[in-house]
Structure formats: C-alpha cells, structure tokens
Amino acid sequence: MARVILDDVSVSFPVFDAKATSLRANLIYLGSGGALGQDPRGHVTIAALSGVSLRVETGDRVAVIGRNGSGKSTLLKVIAGIYRPTQGSVTVEGRISAVLGTGLVVDDELTGWEAIEYACLLRGVRRERLEELGKDVAEFTELGNYLSVPVRTYSAGMKMRLRFAVATCDAPDVLLIDEAIGAGDIYFLEKARHRARHFLEQSNIVFLASHSEDVLQSICTKAVVLDRGEIVAAGPIRGALQAYHGLGGPPRNRVTVSALEFAADASAEAGAPAGRPFASSSGRAHPPEHAFDGNARTYWLSDPAAPVRGRAFLGFDFGPGQAIEVRRVSLRQRAHSLDSAGCVTRVAVQASDDGFGVDVRTAETMEVEPDASTQTVTVPPIGPARSWRLLALSDAVADGAWGLVEVDFDSMPAERLDGGRAIGSEPVAMHFPVASAFDGSPFTRWTARERAEAVRGVSWIGYDFGAGRELEVRSFTIRQWEGGGRPNTIPVVKVQLSGDGFVNDVRTADTVKIAQDTEPGSYDVAPSARARFWRLLADAPTDGGHWGVVELRFSQYPARRRRAAATRDAGEPSR
Amino acid sequence: MREARDVLADWKAGLASYPFWWRFGLLDIKLRYRRTLLGPFWVTLSFGVSAVALTFVYSMLFKVAAGSYFAYLIAGLAVWGFLSTLLIDGCTTFVRHSGLIQQQPLPILAHALRSVVATFLVFAHNLVVVAIALTVAGVGVGWATLLVIPAIAVLLVNGVWFAMLLGMLCARFRDLPQLVSVLVHVAFLVTPVFWYKDMLSGRARFVDLNPLYAFLEFVRSPLLGQLPPLASVQVVLVATVAGWLLTFVVATRLQPKLTYWV
Numbered sequence: 154m155a156r157v158i159l160d161d162v163s164v165s166f167p168v169f170d171a172k173a174t175s176l177r178a179n180l181i182y183l184g185s186g187g188a189l190g191q192d193p194r195g196h197v198t199i200a201a202l203s204g205v206s207l208r209v210e211t212g213d214r215v216a217v218i219g220r221n222g223s224g225k226s227t228l229l230k231v232i233a234g235i236y237r238p239t240q241g242s243v244t245v246e247g248r249i250s251a252v253l254g255t256g257l258v259v260d261d262e263l264t265g266w267e268a269i270e271y272a273c274l275l276r277g278v279r280r281e282r283l284e285e286l287g288k289d290v291a292e293f294t295e296l297g298n299y300l301s302v303p304v305r306t307y308s309a310g311m312k313m314r315l316r317f318a319v320a321t322c323d324a325p326d327v328l329l330i331d332e333a334i335g336a337g338d339i340y341f342l343e344k345a346r347h348r349a350r351h352f353l354e355q356s357n358i359v360f361l362a363s364h365s366e367d368v369l370q371s372i373c374t375k376a377v378v379l380d381r382g383e384i385v386a387a388g389p390i391r392g393a394l395q396a397y398h399g400l401g402g403p404p405r406n407r408v409t410v411s412a413l414e415f416a417a418d419a420s421a422e423a424g425a426p427a428g429r430p431f432a433s434s435s436g437r438a439h440p441p442e443h444a445f446d447g448n449a450r451t452y453w454l455s456d457p458a459a460p461v462r463g464r465a466f467l468g469f470d471f472g473p474g475q476a477i478e479v480r481r482v483s484l485r486q487r488a489h490s491l492d493s494a495g496c497v498t499r500v501a502v503q504a505s506d507d508g509f510g511v512d513v514r515t516a517e518t519m520e521v522e523p524d525a526s527t528q529t530v531t532v533p534p535i536g537p538a539r540s541w542r543l544l545a546l547s548d549a550v551a552d553g554a555w556g557l558v559e560v561d562f563d564s565m566p567a568e569r570l571d572g573g574r575a576i577g578s579e580p581v582a583m584h585f586p587v588a589s590a591f592d593g594s595p596f597t598r599w600t601a602r603e604r605a606e607a608v609r610g611v612s613w614i615g616y617d618f619g620a621g622r623e624l625e626v627r628s629f630t631i632r633q634w635e636g637g638g639r640p641n642t643i644p645v646v647k648v649q650l651s652g653d654g655f656v657n658d659v660r661t662a663d664t665v666k667i668a669q670d671t672e673p674g675s676y677d678v679a680p681s682a683r684a685r686f687w688r689l690l691a692d693a694p695t696d697g698g699h700w701g702v703v704e705l706r707f708s709q710y711p712a713r714r715r716r717a718a719a720t721r722d723a724g725e726p727s728r
Numbered sequence: 729m730r731e732a733r734d735v736l737a738d739w740k741a742g743l744a745s746y747p748f749w750w751r752f753g754l755l756d757i758k759l760r761y762r763r764t765l766l767g768p769f770w771v772t773l774s775f776g777v778s779a780v781a782l783t784f785v786y787s788m789l790f791k792v793a794a795g796s797y798f799a800y801l802i803a804g805l806a807v808w809g810f811l812s813t814l815l816i817d818g819c820t821t822f823v824r825h826s827g828l829i830q831q832q833p834l835p836i837l838a839h840a841l842r843s844v845v846a847t848f849l850v851f852a853h854n855l856v857v858v859a860i861a862l863t864v865a866g867v868g869v870g871w872a873t874l875l876v877i878p879a880i881a882v883l884l885v886n887g888v889w890f891a892m893l894l895g896m897l898c899a900r901f902r903d904l905p906q907l908v909s910v911l912v913h914v915a916f917l918v919t920p921v922f923w924y925k926d927m928l929s930g931r932a933r934f935v936d937l938n939p940l941y942a943f944l945e946f947v948r949s950p951l952l953g954q955l956p957p958l959a960s961v962q963v964v965l966v967a968t969v970a971g972w973l974l975t976f977v978v979a980t981r982l983q984p985k986l987t988y989w990v
C-alpha cells in the first residue's frame with residue numbers, strides 16, 4: 154500500500170550571492186514567490202514551503218495548485234526525496250517515479266533506443282523488464298527509424314513524446330508529475346490522453362502540479378492549494394479550485410449558501426414561513442464565491458454587479474452535522490451610492506436548524522453602518538445551529554443596497570480587554586475626529602470617520618491598551634485608501650512601542666511597507682517587547698491630505714502562524 | 729542519530745544502484761567517442777608523446793638509462809593522471825550533475841561512484857599503453873605485478889570518498905575546485921613523477937610527507953614489478969580508513985543540504 158505523509162515540512166533555500174544587508178529593508182515582499190528571510194547566520198533565504206502537512210493514501214490523485222512561485226515544484230521535489238526538508242519530516246511508502254524537469258535527462262547524443270534504455274534505467278526500471286518496456290515505449294512513440302539516430306535531431310514534439318512514453322511505461326507506487334513549465338500539451342494528444350489516464354489509474358498515488366484545470370479536474374480526486382509556501386486549502390478537487398480562484402484573502406474553502414430571499418420584518422418573522430424568492434439581479438447572479446473551512450470562519454462576498462433588492466438576508470448552511478455556535482459576527486457593508494441611501498442599517502443575527510422554516514432564533518441585533526469599516530458584534534450564546542443568517546431589519550433598502558458585503562461568522566467569542574482607547578493621531582494642528590472602534594479585544598480597530606480627513610506632516614495613529622495591559626504586537630492589518638486620488642499616501646510605516654505614551658520612550662519595533670488603496674493587508678511585525686502604547690508612524694512626510702480612510706487592527710499573533718494553524722486542519726484530506 | 733542513519737541508508741542504496749552508476753559511468757566514456765575518431769585515446773596519445781619527449785631530455789639530464797627511465801616515467805604519469813583526475817573531477821562531482829540531481833531522486837553516493845567509474849575507465853585506456861610500453865622497455869613481471877589490481881581497487885575506494893567529501897564541500901564553496909587544481913599542479917612538480925626520489929639527498933623528508941606520493945608509489949611500484957614501500961602502504965591504508973570516517977562525519981551534516989547547494 155502506498156502512502157505519503159508530510160509532517161510540518163518547511164523548505165528554505167539559502168541564497169548565497171544576495172547581500173543580506175541590502176535586502177533587509179525590503180524583506181516584506183508584495184507579490185508571488187516564497188518569503189525572503191534570513192537565517193541565523195545572516196544568509197538570505199527563500200522560504201519555499203512553510204509548515205506543510207499532508208496525508209495521502211493509496212488511490213488518491215492529488216492536484217497541486219497555486220500561483221507561480223507558490224511552492225508546487227518544491228513540494229513535489231520534497232516528496233520525491235530530492236530536497237530534505239529544513240524542518241519536519243517526509244515519509245513515503247512505495248516506489249517513487251518523478252517527472253520533474255523539462256528535458257530528457259539523458260544526453261542528446263544518445264540514439265532514441267539508447268535514450269529509452271538509459272532513461273528507464275534512471276527511473277529504476279528493473280533489468281528484466283527493460284526490454285519489454287523498451288519495445289512498448291518505442292511502439293507508443295511511433296518514432297520508427299528515428300529511434301536509431303541521436304535525440305539531438307528530434308523536434309521538440311518528438312522529444313516530448315519520448316519523455317512522456319518513458320515516464321508512463323512502468324507504473325510506480327507514487328508518481329510525481331510537475332508540468333509547471335508549459336508541457337500541458339501532453340494531454341492534448343488523443344492517444345497520450347488515453348494512455349495517460351490508463352497509466353495514472355494504475356499508479357497508486359499521483360501528484361500532479363499543473364495550471365491546466367481541465368486536466369486536473371478530469372484526473373485528480375483531491376487537491377492541495379499552495380500560496381507562498383503554505384497550504385491554504387485542501388480537499389476535494391472542485392472546492393479547492395474554487396478556493397484557488399478566490400486567493401488573495403484569508404484561507405478559503407467551499408460553503409453552501411442559501412438563496413437570497415426577501416424576508417418580512419423580523420418582528421413578524423417568528424413562526425411565519427421564510428420569505429419568498431425574488432426575481433432580481435441577485436436571483437440570477439451566479440452563486441458568489443465563498444469559503445468555509447468547517448471550523449468557524451467564513452467569508453461571503455456578493456457579486457458587485459448584482460446588488461440585493463429589498464429587505465434580504467444572507468445566510469449560511471454549515472451542512473449536516475456541522476452545527477456551530479456563532480459567537481461573533483463581523484460585517485462590512487459598502488454602499489453603491491455616495492450618499493448611502495437605501496443601505497441596511499440594522500440586521501438580526503439568526504440561527505436555525507431547519508433552514509429557517511419553522512425554527513428561527515434571533516441571537517442578537519446589530520447596527521450596521523453603510524460604507525464603513527468592518528463592524529463586529531459579539532453574539533450571546535444561544536447554542537449551536539446548522540444555519541445562520543443576517544436578516545435585514547430595516548425598511549430602508551431600495552434598489553442597489555447592500556452593495557458589497559463581507560460577512561465573517563466566527564464561533565470564538567471576542568475576548569475582552571477593557572480600558573483601551575485610541576490615542577488619536579498627529580499632528581494636532583489638523584483636527585482629527587478619531588472614532589475608535591475598539592471593542593476590547595486584542596483585535597482592535599481604529600477608523601478615521603470621514604473621507605475628507607487629511608493628514609499633514611509626519612503623522613501617526615496610536616493605541617493605548619490600558620494600564621497593566623501590555624501586548625507584544627506581532628501583526629497588524631491596515632487598509633489605506635488614497636483619499637480622493639491624490640498622490641503621496643503613506644508607503645512605509647514604523648511600528649513603534651512605548652511605555653509612557655511616546656513622550657520620552659519611543660522604540661521602533663519594525664518598519665513595514667504598506668500597500669495603498671487595496672483590501673486590508675496583514676503585515677507581520679518583528680518580535681520586540683511588550684508595551685502599553687503602540688502606534689504606526691508614517692515614515693514619509695505627507696503633504697496635505699492623506700491617509701485617506703484607514704482601518705487598523707493590531708494583533709499579538711503573527712499573521713502567518715495563525716493562518717498555518719487554521720490550515721493545518723484543512724490539510725487533512727479527510728473530507 | 730537520524731542523520732547518521734540517513735547517510736548509511738543513502739550509501740547502501742547508492743551501492744545497490746549499480747545498474748545506474750556503472751552503466752552511466754560507462755556511458756560517459758562511450759559518449760566521448762561519439763563523432764570522434766580516437767575519443768579518450770587522445771589523452772593516451774598525448775601523455776604517451778609527452779612521456780617520450782620527457783624521456784629524451786631528462787634521461788640525459790639525470791644521466792640515467794633511457795629505457796628504465798621511460799618505464800618509470802610512463803607508469804608514473806599514468807598513475808598520476810589517474811590520481812589527479814580523481815582529485816580534480818572529484819571536486820565537481822555533484823556540481824557537474826546538478827541537472828540530474830535536481831530532477832531525479834538518486835542516492836548521493838551513486839553520483840560519486842559514477843564519476844569514479846568514468847575516471848577509472850579513462851585510466852584503463854592509459855594502462856593499455858603503459859602495459860605495452862613496459863613490455864617493450866623490458867620491465868620484468870613478477871609476483872609483485874599481481875598487486876596492481878588490488879592496488880588500483882584501493883585507489884578507487886579512496887577516489888570515492890574523495891569525490892563525496894570534496895564534492896559536497898565544493899558545491900557550497902565554489903572556489904575550492906580552483907584551489908585543489910592549483911595544489912595538484914604544484915604537487916605534480918614536487919612529487920617524484922618525472923624524477924627519482926633518491927636524487928634528493930638530505931631533503932627527502934618532504935617527499936615522505938606528501939600523501940600523494942604514497943598513493944603514487946602504491947600503484948607504480950607493482951607496475952614496475954616491485955613491492956610498494958611499507959611507508960607508502962601504511963599511509964594509503966590510514967588514508968582509506970580516516971578518509972571514509974571523515975566523509976561519514978561530514979556527510980551527516982552536509983548531505984541533507986547538498987541538493988540546496990547544487
């Protein structure tokens with residue numbers, strides 16, 4: 154029985170000719186590829202894989218999906234045994250055969266026959282089978298007399314045929330195929346496709362890295378999605394492909410969404426049947442991309458081209474046997490129109506075990522700001538339920554409201570940290586009405602109220618976590634809007650800490666580059682110390698008007714580690 | 729220790745994969761013949777010609793008989809060629825095959841074995857010429873001559889650990905092959921290859937300290953029908969054991985990182 158087990162595997166490449174010092178300031182990257190870092194000796198390293206855990210059994214055919222540079226090839230090589238993990242362990246039971254590069258691994262001067270013989274030898278084909286398999290390969294490639302001349306004379310297509318035939322002549326226990334460099338055309342040869350399928354079905358375990366989704370869907374049963382060296386989703390192929398498309402945000406998986414429906418006012422709701430389906434653009438919109446990791450956290454993003462009409466609810470069915478108790482809901486609403494007309498202002502958080510037929514329980518109601526930062530409400534415990542929804546309670550919903558909405562259900566109650574307050578920002582010459590959305594949890598938010606708020610000079614946004622409360626901030630989430638299309642928004646901030654409110658004690662924990670005018674981004678802060686006061690200091694002078702609208706969220710937990718913890722469960726392909 | 733077990737497992741698998749390293753080592757040589765007339769025999773030709781030329785000049789300089797000098801020289805040159813190739817090619821063992829190493833999972837030892845096989849086969853070409861030359865020069869064949877085969881085998885065993893150790897180090901420190909190359913070239917001049925050791929009166933000590941001299945004598949003496957000197961045998965045996973132990977210790981640390989360095 155073949156089996157592949159990876160346990161917390163990390164692979165870090167040392168890069169010996171890069172100057173670690175010159176890269177220090179740029180160690181936060183903003184793109185694809187593994188995270189650049191430093192090892193204890195100051196060498197630059199590339200973290201190709203971080204904390205990857207997988208368990209694959211006989212019969213699984215696993216697709217490895219991800220953007221370029223996400224670690225697909227590295228994952229295959231580490232399973233093949235070419236790389237030893239810098240951390241963690243890899244266990245493979247069964248004979249491995251790998252097709253990892255682009256070329257024939259044997260010399261060009263060999264004739265076709267010799268190339269077949271030596272390539273099979275390399276692949277560990279046993280002596281006795283060599284002749285029989287060699288004939289099989291020769292027949293399949295249909296190269297005829299070309300087999301007697303050096304491979305050097307072959308066209309690219311002929312070489313590919315040869316390579317493919319050799320790779321598929323002897324079914325191993327574990328087959329690893331990396332066609333990362335554009336050999337997807339292998340599967341579009343009719344004969345090859347047939348042979349490939351037949352061959353792949355004979356192998357016990359297959360790992361296939363590819364960008365070609367048709368191929369992956371037709372061959373693979375499961376998939377693993379990699380992003381920046383970590384597994385962000387794992388499970389059945391369809392869900393994982395969806396997750397891959399939704400990449401750019403937090404870990405995602407598949408969830409079932411109940412239809413958007415009109416609903417009557419909540420007060421009349423109890424006992425009344427659920428609202429009728431409506432005919433609107435939402436009705437015919439495709440089901441929105443959404444994600445559910447089975448544990449608690451889920452996101453729903455409606456199609457911006459398909460606004461909701463009338464009063465409505467957004468609901469989730471967590472599936473049979475998966476009742477959860479939602480304890481916290483974060484919601485954000487963006488209005489389509491500038492004057493926020495017709496947005497939902499109040500929602501009820503409701504639970505049901507029968508899809509809101511007869512069983513409708515209201516856990517909490519919350520006020521929703523149109524067009525503002527994410528708001529969170531803690532939901533009192535009402536017990537676990539299979540379906541949850543947000544029901545719009547207000548009348549003031551007209552055409553086009555609920556614009557873009559993100560909803561985040563969470564079964565973890567918010568922890569309370571009382572006494573914290575925003576300590577505002579600088580310079581004080583410009584008045585800043587700082588509305589603090591501090592909900593007492595370590596995840597605290599600060600939102601500048603008005604779009605027109607401008608910053609002048611070097612500025613900061615700060616937090617006081619309260620007397621006796623000292624945190625070590627390790628990650629912050631910030632979103633910066635350009636504020637009216639003007640240039641020179643803040644590109645770099647210093648994360649600073651202080652014991653005395655930044656009077657004399659000012660220490661810089663880290664310097665971080667932030668992206669403007671995008672979705673909220675989480676940035677890691679290097680470990681420093683615990684302190685009561687923390688702030689982000691704009692590291693560039695601004696000139697009349699910018700930090701636009703900002704959301705800021707500090708956390709004690711570095712963004713990466715949290716994500717890995719959540720995805721470790723997702724990495725078990727038990728579903 | 730886990731690393732030690734991994735290294736031993738790799739070495740065991742490496743030895744077991746002889747279809748790979750033997751056939752591919754053979755292939756490396758076969759390919760050198762493709763599209764050429766003489767192939768590796770050019771090397772033999774060149775060293776044969778230089779042996780003749782050197783004999784002509786140095787037998788007069790040293791005032792020795794041309795025949796015996798020629799035999800001594802050609803045997804020495806062949807063995808030295810083998811030694812120096814083992815050393816210099818050994819350095820680049822893994823770097824040369826980096827494409828294969830990165831694409832196909834194979835035991836690390838197998839690459840070293842392949843490299844040594846190829847070097848040995850080139851030496852075998854030269855040995856043919858040496859055998860002919862020695863016969864022509866009238867060198868006696870005695871019981872000692874039988875020792876040639878085990879002597880070469882011992883040299884091969886040392887070549888493998890050298891290829892492993894230096895191969896791993898050179899993958900990381902890319903200057904090392906240059907250093908080794910320079911040292912080998914200097915060593916050629918200070919080792920009794922084209923001169924006799926007993927021509928040095930008082931300063932012979934430094935020759936004895938040269939391990940390459942021990943290896944050289946270890947094979948050259950049987951070729952010339954004599955037993956190798958005891959000191960030479962001692963050095964070679966110590967080097968074999970110590971070399972493998974050292975390679976093992978270094979491999980427990982460096983072998984896992986090798987694929988990251990090539």
